[in-house]
Structure formats: structure tokens, C-alpha cells
Amino acid sequence: MVAWRRLLLLSVLFSGLLAPSASSTPVFFEFDGQVRAGNLTSVAPIVLNLSEGDWPVELSVGNVTLVLNVSVGDAPLVVEINESLLRRSLGGFSTATVFLSGREVPSIESEKTPCMAAPDWSEGEGESSARGPSRPVPMETVLFSPCREREYLLLPSGVPVVAEYGGVKKYCLIRISEGGGGWSSQGGCSFAYIENAVSSVPVEITSRPCNATVYINGFHLFGEWFTPMVVHLPLTPELSPYNVSIGARGYPFVSGVVNSTEKRVALYADLSALSRVVLVHSGAGVLEVLTEPANASLKIFAGNNEVFSGRSPIKLVLPEGVYTLSASLPGYGGIVENVTVPANESVSLDLTLSLLPANLRITTVPSGAEVRIGNVTCTSPCSLNLTAGVYNVSASLPRYLPSSVLVGLAPGESQAISLELVQMPVLRILTSPEGATVTVGGEQCFTPCNITLAPGSYSVTVEKSGYEKAVLVVSLNAGDVSVVNVSLRKEPLPTSPSPVDALKTSHEVNKVTETVSRQEGINWKPALVVFSLLALVVVFAKMRG
Template identity: 25%
Template sequence: MRYLLGILTLLGLALGQALTPKSIIVNPAPPPDLQVRVWVDKDPSKTGNPVYQFGEPIQISVQVTQPAYVYLFSVRATGEISGILPNAFEQQNFLRAGEVRTFPGPGARYTFTVEGPAGQDRVLAVASRRPLDVSEIINIQTGEARLQGESNLARALSIVVTPIPTNDWVSDEAYYIAGQLPPPPPSTGTLSVNSIPSGAQVLINGRLMGNTPLTVELLPGTYNLELRRSGYNPLRTSFTIQAGQVTQLNLPLIATPPPTGVLAVDSTPRGAEVLLNGRVVGVTPLNLSLNPGTYTVELRRSGFSPFRTLVTIQAGRTTRLNISLVSIAPPPQPVQPVQPVQPVQPVQPVRPPSGSFTYTCQGGTLVVNYISSNQVRLFYDGAFQTLPLVRSGAELVYSNNTYTWEIGQVGRLIVRGQVVLSNCRI
């Protein structure tokens, strides 16, 4: 025959510890010579709350210091009561002084087995010099109680021991745990953080914790998070951890724009076209913000030789180019043979032509519109230039001090004192 002993979890239990319930019945004036001691096989010294798994057998031992009748009861936290001694197989419940009895003993035809629900249970032992009538409490043949509830058992036992002098009885209790204690509530939460792209350093409250993707356990509370990755702006945010929960962060990082340098280009004369790696970017003077690297810089201006060079731009620095452009010199004139001296003929003045003419010159072409005998109009430097007649004779000279057009047998254009077009013919 198998007896089932079960228990119920008590609120407020900590792992490995349990609260000790109030004793069911205690003699207010226990006799000094009579004592009873009850224990379970996993805790003979009664130092704690031994744990029994469901289905595991349990043995209960008892000892008295004086001859006495012993009564054992299983008291579950659910309030269920059952009898242990005497029972249908163990009618003899009288123990001699110092005698230790274990139930079930060797060769017994019954066992005690621990079953659920999980929690804390106890065994109550009552020792009396005189036999007690517990028939109103327990059916000895079946072990079933005729009442339930700890308080009802306490009242019933009080009635049973009332006729007995207080120096003739005493009680004791043993405690044990059945099944596994429920795990304590979680004390930490989980942070799962990743970045796009991954591989960023993770700092929590300024402390380096690792690189993304990262999972870490933290105490509940609010934290400051910083992500760092080369080539990207630092990312700072805050998050809150709750016990037993997962806080997941997927954070995109913003790329840091590359540091730039400055190219400052100027020329003499100014107004030269600036080409960077073959692409026109403006005219001098010119400032450009560029990524670090090496570039080809070219300057072009009509009437001047092109200028080309390589420059290296460094981050955070200004590279300056101040270029003096070289004017294109007219080609040398062939040496003419010496002619015999002719009689001096009177100089015949040149008559101004009328209409528009296209001249082919050394250095380019030029369109000249003779508006009247005293004024011409030509297109140069990207604009129309109107020049009045300032001198006539063997050649005509039109000038506005900046641009000068001289025409005789051949023509030439002078800009700011420099010959830009020469040997001009129709």
C-alpha cells in the first residue's frame, strides 16, 4: 500500500529557504523529562527544508526520551490531513525510552511517496504517556482523516489531550519541500542591440560592452547608449530595461562626410578659364572645396599660353595657385632684302572701308564692322567693343584705350598694351 504526501508552495519563499509555519499544537507546560523528536530521512539533523521530487519515497523517524505512545500526522499546506502512525500495517505505536522508529521500516508492506502539488509540508508528532483516542480524527485502517484543515486538527487534538495532565504529553514537527520550488522572479532584463551596418562599438553609460550585434543582461532601469563606428557619426540614445523582458534596438548609422580641403586659384591677368580634371569649373579668381586627392588644374585665356599643373588637396588645408599667364608673342617677320632707296613719295591717306569684314589673323579670326568713317565695332573677350577713330594716315587707328585696332596693308588687335592678333588679312 502506498501513502501519498503532498505539499503546496508558500508565497514569500526564497530560493533554498522557506518560512516555518506556526506549530499546530504545543503543550504550554511541557514536562522536562518527556520529549519527542520527529524528522525525515533527508534531514536527520533538522537543519533545513529538504527537497523531495514527486514520486520519490520518504521515510519518517521518531524518538522519545521516556516511554510514550506516539501519533504521527501528515499535514499538507492545502489543509489535507492524513494519518501516518498508527496505520493499518503499524498498529503498535508505543516506543520505549530512547527508541528510534522509522516508518516505513525495513520489510514494511507499505511506502510513503511524495506527490504534488509542489510546496512545503510537515509531519506532526504527538507523544503521550497515556493512549489517546484519535478515532474521531483518523480512520486508522485507511489513513484518511475525518476532518480537514490545520485549525480543525488543532481543535480536535486539544480536545483529545484535555483530560491528560500537561506533564504527560508533548509535540514536535518536521518540515520538507516536495517538488521544485518555483524560480525566483527575474531580476534582470535583456538588451539586444544591432546597428546598420554592424560592427559598431557599444557603450552603455560610458562603459564599452562589445560590438554589434550584442546581447547583454542588465538590471532594470534607464541607460544611456552610444554606438561608435569609423566613418560614421556617433549615435546616442537612451533605453529602459524591464525585468524579464527583452529590449531590442536596431539602429541605422549615418556616414560621416569626408573632410575637405580648399583650392584657391588666381591668375594674372584674371578672368582665365579654370578646368579641373578637364571640366570647366569657373574663372579666376576661384575658390573650390574638394575632397582630399590629386587633381589636374588647367588655366586658359585668349592671347595667353595655356597653363597646366597637378595639385594635391589635403583635408582641412588651403592650397593656393597664383599663376602669371604668358602672352603669346607674334611670330618673327622674315628679313626683307634691301631695296634701293626710292624717291620719297607723298603718303596717301588710307580710306576707311565700309561694311563688315572677317580677318584671318595670327592667333585667331576677327570680325570688324566699319560703322562709319570714324567708328568700328568688333567682337572680342565675349562682348562687342566699339572703337572710335583716333588717327588716320598710312594706317587707320581705332582705340578706346583698352582695345586698339590698327589697319593698313594688314591689321592687328592690341588689348591692354599686348598684341593679341597680328598679320590680319581679309
């Protein structure tokens, strides 16, 4: 899959398919995170149908929550977050909430006061202090240096603290009493060592614009706590986390949590940039979806949330943006499309769904057979993806009878078949003596031998020189092993003529010759003598053989 950002949508059907409610308007929250609108909570990106009016909205991205009001009218809206700008606008907070509409805060001009005349931290015992936050325990604020150097230390009541400023380390322990609308403290800071004193962590707080008002645990030190400033916070499980807020008139208000084990923490808030992080704008387009075949199931998601489902064809009125659409139909492969819908324009998608292949798994007994389906072959066991239809599936294996079966496959169906192959019959021929030539079914072998044949009846001929030919008929069935044992008989010797018969034969020849010679008037006597001698030689030769 190609990696893409899954920006999805909700919409209302157009053109009479599904009319939008007259009292609601689609609002597309186009970012990755959480959204809360009134009592509606969901995962973005998502489109929510909101009634007309002002909606309190919370948008959460990572560890930051943005709070704003969205005015919903009759036109679709798109709510976007510039996440890159958001990351550059805040720093150092464990979590933070940004109130984009801001809050009423005092300005540095409204809290001008003369400098406090107090001893400097680096000069001897003692410190200059003022009231501090009252939670989680009452605290006192120590001014490290007079005249708004803006570096402070918070001392919680009853907690020993060690702090260092300007290279000077002191141990502090105070106890604060509150009552009658006032407070008083006893104790202070000195060079005297206090066992189990808690170290303080310097937290630097800056902002853009500068001179923004700072609150710590909901408390602001009049005339002092403005950016840039540094405050040393004792971080213990009982005291932390601390809440630090930064605000300025006409800018967003940031309230964040500080809970760090670092030796120094830097908090930063660009209030000017935060005012541009969220963009709310109107805009809508029309998306038309056609499919072949029609009546495909269409689904539209926002993030992981399904926000629309219907069947093609449809027309949708959507806020402008990037959407993902899925189409499916039983027996067909699904389609997922990303589409951009511009404002005040129409986009049409024409989707063609392809038939799903069927899967056929073939096994044979025994395995290793060649399976053939049309022009496609495989060796069992095997699996083939085929288009829907009816197929003749055949399997063959040497020395086995082929087997076949007709199989019907529906689109997307998965089917398994098994073909059992039967061994071809085997004829085993034995002869006495061995070495005879056997001819059967067009095959020849020399005994003893085996011949594999198809089932049926066969004429078997057995021949060997010097022996009479033997012929027999056998019937073979599938899977049979038939044994034939043939005893060959020797051929009989030829009978030899006696000497008397030989002389009679010679005499007959002479008479014939004499008769011929008389008829022809030719003297054949010399030739006759020679011929008679040759005849006698032949006769005796046969007798010796």
C-alpha cells in the first residue's frame, strides 16, 4: 500500500437520495486527533452534523488541546490545524491547553509599582519575600534580586528547600499561617544546612510578545510575574505537577503542566503564532459516484469512524477536502479511492469492479501427480486461482490410470477436491527356460519381466529359439498384479532318410534323366553320373546331421 494520510469525510446525500437535515450543517474537522463539540466526542478527521449556532469546540493534537468557539451557519465548514506551526509555538510543557479566544488578564502597564527595597540574596542572611500560590499548599515567593530582575523562588510551607542563585546556596524553611483574609510566615533562608532539603528546579518562562502575564497554580504576583521570568520550583511528588499559564490581552491564553526531572526547564509560548494555528473556513463541493456493476456498497470514513454508507449511484455534498471512498460488491474485488473535492466544484468517480477469482485446492492420492485444467498445470498438492466457471480437472501419474472430475466455481469461492489414482495392472511373465521374448499389447520384454498395461484382455506370445512358440490370453483389471509362468517345449528333431531310400532316390533320378535324354536325343550319361554322385553326397550329409 502506498502511504498516504487518511483524510476522510462525512456528508449528506444530494439530489433526493438522502436530503440533509434543515437544522444541521456538516463540519469537517480535517486533522489527526480528537474533537469534542458540545457533548459530541470523536476521533478526527471526521465530519459532524452540527445545528446552527455557536459551538464550544475542543481540538486535541498530541499533548495540546485547543479550545475555541465555532459559529455554524447553513454552509458546510472545514476546521483545519496547522500542526507544524503548533509544534513551533509551544515548548517545555508536559501538556497544555490553549484558549484561542484568550482571557482577561492584567497588563504590566496596569500593575506598575515602585521597586521593593529588600536585601539581595547574595548578601548575607535573609531574603525578600511576598505572597505566593495557595495550592497545593500555601507558598511564599522569594525575590532573588530587587527591582524586577524577575527571578523568583517558591517556598512551600513546611517543606525545607535548598536553592542557588548567583553562585550562592541557601537553605530555606518557612511556615505560613492563613486566616482572617491575611497570611503570615515564620522562618526564612540562611546558610545553615537543613537535612533532607528539596532541590528547586529553575523554570525559564518566555513568550511572544513579551511582558505576557504569568500565573503559577492560578496565582499571579502583582507587578512582578510577567515574561520573561525565571521561577525556581521545588519538584516533589506532593507539590508537582505545577500549572503555569501565560496570557496577554488580545492573544490566546496558554495553561500548561510542568512536571520535569530536568535540571532546568524552558517554557515558551508564541501567542501570536497560536492565534493562527486553527483555520475555520467555508466551502463545499459535490462528489458523484457511479459503479459498474451498479448497487455496489459505498462507505465513507473519517479516521477509523464510518460516517456514511449507501449504494451506488450517489451524489454527495461535501466540505472541500481530501476524502477516501471504498466500494464493494459480493463476488467482486473492492476498490479504495482517494479523491479531492474542491469548493464550489463537482467531482465524478466512475468505478469498475472486477470479479473476484475463485480458488481451487487440488490433492491427489498418491501426491506428485500432474494436474491439468485447460492449459494450466501444477503438481499436486497445489492451489490455483481461476475465474468463475466449470472446469474439467484431470490428474495423471506414471504407472497410474488418469482421473478427472468436473468442478464448478463461483466468484470468490474457495473449493478443495481430491483425486484418487488407481495403479495400472502389471503383468509379470516367467518362463522356463528364461530369456524368452514376450510380445503383448505392442510391448516386448525378455523373461523374467514385468509389463504395465491398461486394463483389458491381451494375447501374450512367448518365443525362444529351439522351442515351440507359446500363445495365451490374459485378462487384466485395474490395480492387479498378474503372474504368468510358461514352460516352453523344445522343437522335435527332423527324421533322417535310410541308405536304401537314398539309393532308390538316386535310381529314380537316373530313370527320369534317362527318359528325358531319350526324348531329346541328347547323350546325358556323363551328366547323369555326376548328378547321381552329388545326390548320394547330399543324402549322406543329412544322415550325419
